[in-house]
Amino acid sequence: MQKIHATTVLAIVHNGEVAIGADGQATMGNTVAKSNVRKIRKLSDGNILAGFAGSTADAFTLIERFDEKLNAYGKNMKRAAIELAKDWRTDRYLRRLEAMLITASKDEVLVISGTGDVLEPDNGIASIGSGSMYAQSAATALKKHSTQMTAEEMVKESLHIAADICIYTNHNIILEKL
Template sequence: MEAIHATTVLAVKHNGSIAIGADGQATLGNTVLKSHVKKVRKLQEGKVVVGFAGSTADAFTLLERFEEKLNKYGGIMERAALELAKDWRTDRFLRRLEAMMIAISKDDILIISGTGDVLRPDEEVAAIGSGSMYAQSAALALKRHAPHLTAREMVEESLRIAADICIYTNHNFTIEELSA
């Protein structure tokens, strides 16, 4: 069976707000399976928002574990992410999961991977998935040359650019925004 590909997830922090968005396409090989997948989810009553890329079942397993960690550690996103990454790396079951996540709070952006990484992006732009480099490049250019745009506008335009280039990314976006 071929691997399911797809997804561009992008988060941008700019001028006191953070936005995260994702496209809605899921593909199997060269076939679109679904066009309106929701890859962005609110956790902790909307205080944390997570976007995921990779296998859907694996991503939902990780979302559930991440929410458990958030509850256990009082909603402290960085601590929950570190504990999830540690479990993900050492647990025999979790180690097989193929997904990545970007988590945002009103103050922070983190990329969480199955290799045990919890990364805070240098320029307050994070991207994962097959179209991530297109979206990240566009977002960095917008931050540098169009600072009048909001974080949400930057995410939307960057996802649009990625969708125009990446065959695994479509124009059906889900975008959430948090303000400091």
């Protein structure tokens, strides 16, 4: 049985604002299984945003675990991310999960991978999923040359550019900002 996957998630920190967005497409092999999947979640009383890419069930498991870590570590996003990554690497069950997360607070954006990595991007742009490099390229250009735009506008435009190029990304964009 083929897994449901494929997406594009992008987060940008710009001018004191954080925005995260994702397209709505989930594919099964080379077929669109669903076009309006909600891949962004508000956690920690709306103070932290999380977006996922990869196998849907695996991603939900990881978001639940991340939320548990947030509660255990006083809503400290970086500490919660590091603890989740440690568990992800060492726990036999979690190691098999095929997903990635982007987490965002007012101050920072992190990428959490299944290999135990917690990455904080240098330029305030984080992307994951099938169309991530298209979205990240567009976001990098916009952030450099269109500084008057808001983080939310940059995320939206970058995801639309990715959707024009990547067959695993659609124009059903969900956005959240802090």
